[in-house]
Amino acid sequence: MRTPSDTQVIHAINANDTALDTPFLKCLMRLIRARDTYGTWEVKSDAALLAEFIVTKAQRRAIPIIGDPDPDVLWRLETFYACVALVIEERSGLLISSTLMMNHEGFGRVVLTTGRLVVLSKSLRDVHQFGFETLIKLAKAGAKLVADATAAIEVYPDVARA
Amino acid sequence: MRTPSDTQVIHAINANDTALDTPFLKCLMRLIRARDTYGTWEVKSDAALLAEFIVTKAQRRAIPIIGDPDPDVLWRLETFYACVALVIEERSGLLISSTLMMNHEGFGRVVLTTGRLVVLSKSLRDVHQFGFETLIKLAKAGAKLVADATAAIEVYPDVARA
Numbered sequence: 001m002r003t004p005s006d007t008q009v010i011h012a013i014n015a016n017d018t019a020l021d022t023p024f025l026k027c028l029m030r031l032i033r034a035r036d037t038y039g040t041w042e043v044k045s046d047a048a049l050l051a052e053f054i055v056t057k058a059q060r061r062a063i064p065i066i067g068d069p070d071p072d073v074l075w076r077l078e079t080f081y082a083c084v085a086l087v088i089e090e091r092s093g094l095l096i097s098s099t100l101m102m103n104h105e106g107f108g109r110v111v112l113t114t115g116r117l118v119v120l121s122k123s124l125r126d127v128h129q130f131g132f133e134t135l136i137k138l139a140k141a142g143a144k145l146v147a148d149a150t151a152a153i154e155v156y157p158d159v160a161r162a
Numbered sequence: 163m164r165t166p167s168d169t170q171v172i173h174a175i176n177a178n179d180t181a182l183d184t185p186f187l188k189c190l191m192r193l194i195r196a197r198d199t200y201g202t203w204e205v206k207s208d209a210a211l212l213a214e215f216i217v218t219k220a221q222r223r224a225i226p227i228i229g230d231p232d233p234d235v236l237w238r239l240e241t242f243y244a245c246v247a248l249v250i251e252e253r254s255g256l257l258i259s260s261t262l263m264m265n266h267e268g269f270g271r272v273v274l275t276t277g278r279l280v281v282l283s284k285s286l287r288d289v290h291q292f293g294f295e296t297l298i299k300l301a302k303a304g305a306k307l308v309a310d311a312t313a314a315i316e317v318y319p320d321v322a323r324a
Contacts, residue, residue, distance in 0.1 A: 097283065099273045101261045111261045111273050113283060116314060117321070118275045121259065152278060159279070159321050 019135035020046060024142035027090070028053075028083040035079065052076060053138050055131025069106040069128045077102075077130045080142065081110050081120075087146045088112065088119060092153050094160055102127065112149065116162035119149035181297035182208060186304035189252070190215075190245040197241065214238060215300050217293025231268040231290045239264075239292045242304065243272050243282075249308045250274065250281060254315050256322055264289065274311065278324035281311035 019025055029046050036042070041049060053076055055063070078100055085096040094114040102108035106127040112120040132138035153160045181187055191208050198204070203211060215238055217225070240262055247258040256276040264270035268289040274282040294300035315322045 097271070097273075099261045099263045099271050101263050109259070109261050111259075111275060113273060113275070113280045116280045116318065118278045118280055121275060156278065156321055156324075159318055162318075 019139045020050070022139040022143065023090075024083065024087055024146065025050065025135065025139045027087050028079070028138075028142070031079060031083050031086060050135060050138070053080070053131055054133070054135065055129060056133060060129045060131070063129045065106070065126050065128045067128075068104050069130075073127060073130050074102065077124070077127055080130075081112070084120065084142055084145045084149070085112050087142070088114075088149045088153075091146065091150050092160070094153065100124075114153065115160045117152065117156050117160040119152050119160075120145055181301045182212070184301040184305065185252075186245065186249055186308065187212060187297065187301045189249050190241070190300075190304070193241060193245050193248060212297060212300070215242070215293055216295070216297065217291060218295060222291045222293070225291045227268065227288050227290045229290075230266050231292075235289060235292050236264065239286070239289055242292075243274070246282065246304055246307045246311070247274050249304070250276075250311045250315075253308065253312050254322070256315065262286075276315065277322045279314065279318050279322040281314050281322070282307055 020029075029050065032049050033041070052072075081098060081100060085098045088094075089096050092114070096119065097113045098110070099113075100108065100110045102124065106125070108124040108127070110120065110122050110124060111118060132141060182191075191212065194211050195203070214234075243260060243262060247260045250256075251258050254276070258281065259275045260272070261275075262270065262272045264286065268287070270286040270289070272282065272284050272286060273280060294303060
């Protein structure tokens, strides 16, 4: 995984120290820890692990969008949408199916469904550069997708349970 | 691509010569021809191309389900579901989004959606052995998926257009 320097991590956190307490980032943290099969990240702080998701404008510009995306960025992308699905499940009490399709060039689609209802459908492009400028932007992006999905479930409750 | 012997092809066709006239196989044929970018299959008959989708019981037993699935079988699987989506579009007049996710071991999921409606959601397993015993079984399997999807659109017309 990309290992941001301590100063980078501290910078990302100092600016957004409340973000870590948002339900979305708490869930993301639990998910990342759960996926740490061999316990190699036990020594890392939550902030250091979440800092992997931070891509500043300057960093983004430096990432080429030709060639295959970094496997680590695909892992983070997949983890992000898995977290969105998990928080929707917590809110709605419904089981969410997650389908993420990606070609080797970094174009694809993610679809979250429950019953007969599409709760999220999103094209993915330039996933090489997947990341968020700050932790609070990461938390907000996740919360927005969860809110939209939850709203759709409220509009079509029968379809969601079909 | 797997190239069945002429006798295999003739056998598959003789037994099911009406299958080629079904709407599903006609569409599948058009799709396969459309995907023949370099015209290499122009010399092949429709029957010979569709015969690729035929896997007899004996053939199925001979295909190991360990190791990565053959890229050709993944191509056929993807083409089959693309054809299902295409026939649903013809029937309903709605645009279908197709998302097919597959891990390298041959497990995955296919989701077809339109608007907010899931018209088809299916787990995929043992795709190494993807195929149908006869052409008529291929045509029927496709037609069944199309019919189920069309029925769902009729039950939830607003969601399909949301």
